[in-house]
Amino acid sequence: MAERYEIRFSGAGGQGLITAGIILAEAASIVEGKSAVQSQSYGPEARGGASKSEVIISDGPIDYPKATIVDACLAMTQVACDKYANGIKPGGLLLLDEDFVPNVPEGDFKVVRVPIMRTAQEEIGRAIVANVVALGAMIALTGVVAKESGLKAVLSRVPEAFKDLNEKAYNMGFEKVKAAMA
Amino acid sequence: MAKKVALMQGNEACAHGALYAGCNFFAGYPITPSTEVAEVLSNELPKVGGKFIQMEDEIGATAALIGAALTGAKALDATSGPGMSLKQELIGYACIAEVPCVIVNVQRGGPSTGMPTGPGQSDMQQAMWGTHGDHAAIAISPASCQEIYEETVRAFNLAEKYRMPVQLQLDEICAHMREPVTFPEPGELEVIDREAPTVSPEDYKPYDDSQGQIPPLASFGSGYRYHVTGLNKAADGFPTTKAELVDAEERRQIAKVMDNLDDILKNEEYQLEDAEVVLFAYGSTSRSARYAVNELRKEGIKAGLFRPITVWPFPDERVAELAEQAKAIVCPEMNLGQMVREVERVAKGACLVSHIGRVDGEPINPGQIIDRVKEVL
Structure with missing residues (x-):
């Protein structure tokens, strides 16, 4: 893994992308023992408007705790994409919700489009797990942590009654990206 | 476990x-x-x-x-x-x-x-x-x-x-x-509890410094009764205007800190041994500075970081030494010039002191620091 790997999750406030960032940071640090720092947009715009959560993962100590130039970025909405899908490393990765981001930005990065919200709403039946679909998708895309580590971190945060639901969401997000990239 | x-x-x-x-x-x-x-x-x-x-x-x-x-x-x-x-x-x-x-x-x-x-x-x-x-x-x-x-x-x-x-x-x-x-285990980090008075309640004086700079503090409710005030006071806690008592109290309260700097000061030093440019940074800004040091070193620029963890009292002695050693001290802070005043006071003109201030609600990023270091060299 690179010395420093930066991931940004962005979408609408309330979609759970801060939680997705926290779970990824837990997968990297608590489960895999790497260094991780998670931070987020913080302010009155965080609810309803565009919201972001950033995670930096490294094998060594992490100095600057904010993103410099991200290796991978997720945008769940067009507003978030317009605001936050920038500063992507040349050759980096941009993951988009294909139904909610019609205008795909151009740049020196690979774009992967999957129906994240639709997967949560229609295939799983619960829009609330869209963030876990997104997390599975991002881990499949980047390989920044092992698939099992991400799942372990997800399951350690959810009550027993919702473990199956979240496991399904995580796996579906993971597989959608694998299929899109195949 | x-x-x-x-x-x-x-x-x-x-x-x-x-x-x-x-x-x-x-x-x-x-x-x-x-x-x-x-x-x-x-x-x-x-x-x-x-x-x-x-x-x-x-x-x-x-x-x-x-x-x-x-x-x-x-x-x-x-x-x-x-x-x-x-x-x-x-x-x-x-x-x-x-x-x-x-x-x-x-x-x-x-x-x-x-x-x-x-x-x-x-x-x-x-x-x-x-x-x-x-x-x-x-x-x-x-x-x-x-x-x-x-x-x-x-x-x-x-x-x-x-x-x-x-x-x-x-x-x-x-x-x-x-x-x-x-999470540290119990006992892993030192935990200091308050020193209790050794004298009886009748003999207790809350500001009696005859046994040391820091008189023991009795807890109310434990049988000790004494007077607490914001006025200058004598050893028994009651107000005084006696010049020698007021002077002694004021000086003791500063001396109890300044005489114990070895115990109170705490710094982190990174790549300072041969540093020609010293970054003076604390709190989150020190992380940008550390990142900048690593980048500058890759380019062969001898930069180092001095990070005060105790910021007050100010680490006068060490910063003065670094001012003698370095060509410049660069101070990034998310303000328009605060701790840099102390750096300047202590450096006494021995080296260039350059401030990077940012107050727009954004962090000082490593690039800003790297650019400034290259400017001052």
């Missing part, structure tokens, strides 16, 4: 560090970006028999802190700049009455309400000079969630040992980012 590790915000780490230190009292008034300290303690203190009080305002919170501390409690309050301004009168009271307590200031911008959600480091001189009158101050500025935990423990230790208020100067970035924190 493996130690407990949890991903948490700096503010949460602060609250857990306080609990480790034996904090059993919190009084405060919620304010962004400090609120999570209160949130965690409102959950946790009742479980360990402690008390959590949301006060009517910030000065009331400091009054409650002083009252609780005088009964023997380890007392904590957390606020931000606007709250700090309101507390200043009673911080001075805690100084002169010599009451141990810890106050956390999670800094945002200012003056006044400023931008509540943006980070700042603009209360650094306030931590020293916010309350009026000559006095000593101890302030600590940690830079990671783990360090916030551990330095909160040390803040309580210093408060108890030196019988005075200690301030933790966090900033919104360190307070809200999440990092893994390893």
Whole structure:
């Protein structure tokens, strides 16, 4: 893994992308023992408007705790994409919700489009797990942590009654990206 | 058994560090970006028999802190700049009455309400000079969630040992980012408890310095009765205007800190051995500076980082040495020139001192520091 790997999750406030960032940071640090720092947009715009959560993962100590130039970025909405899908490393990765981001930005990065919200709403039946679909998708895309580590971190945060639901969401997000990239 | 590790915000780490230190009292008034300290303690203190009080305002919170501390409690309050301004009168009271307590200031911008959600480091001189009158101050500025935990423990230790208020100067970035924190085992970190008086209640004088610079503080409710005041006072705690007593009290309260710098000061030094440019940075900004050092070293530029963890008292001696060694000291701060004043005071013109100030609610990024270092060389 690179010395420093930066991931940004962005979408609408309330979609759970801060939680997705926290779970990824837990997968990297608590489960895999790497260094991780998670931070987020913080302010009155965080609810309803565009919201972001950033995670930096490294094998060594992490100095600057904010993103410099991200290796991978997720945008769940067009507003978030317009605001936050920038500063992507040349050759980096941009993951988009294909139904909610019609205008795909151009740049020196690979774009992967999957129906994240639709997967949560229609295939799983619960829009609330869209963030876990997104997390599975991002881990499949980047390989920044092992698939099992991400799942372990997800399951350690959810009550027993919702473990199956979240496991399904995580796996579906993971597989959608694998299929899109195949 | 493996130690407990949890991903948490700096503010949460602060609250857990306080609990480790034996904090059993919190009084405060919620304010962004400090609120999570209160949130965690409102959950946790009742479980360990402690008390959590949301006060009517910030000065009331400091009054409650002083009252609780005088009964023997380890007392904590957390606020931000606007709250700090309101507390200043009673911080001075805690100084002169010599009451141990810890106050956390999670800094945002200012003056006044400023931008509540943006980070700042603009209360650094306030931590020293916010309350009026000559006095000593101890302030600590940690830079990671783990360090916030551990330095909160040390803040309580210093408060108890030196019988005075200690301030933790966090900033919104360190307070809200999440990092893994390893919880130390009981006994792993030193925890200093208050020294109890050895004399009987009849013979007790709360400010009798005949046995040392820091007289033991009796807890109200333990049979000791004494007078507490913000006035200059004699050894028995009652007010005095006797010139020699007033002078001795003022000087002792500063000397108890300045005579113990070896115990109180704490710095981190990184790549300083051969450094031609020294970055002087604290709190979250020091992380940008460390990143900049690594980048500059890759280009063959001899840069190093001096990071004061104790920011007050100021590390005069070491900074003076570095000013002699280096061609320049660059001071990035999220303010328009605060700790750089101390660097300039101590450097006495021995090297160039260059300040990078940022107050737009964004962090100082490593690129800004790298550019400045190249300019000054």
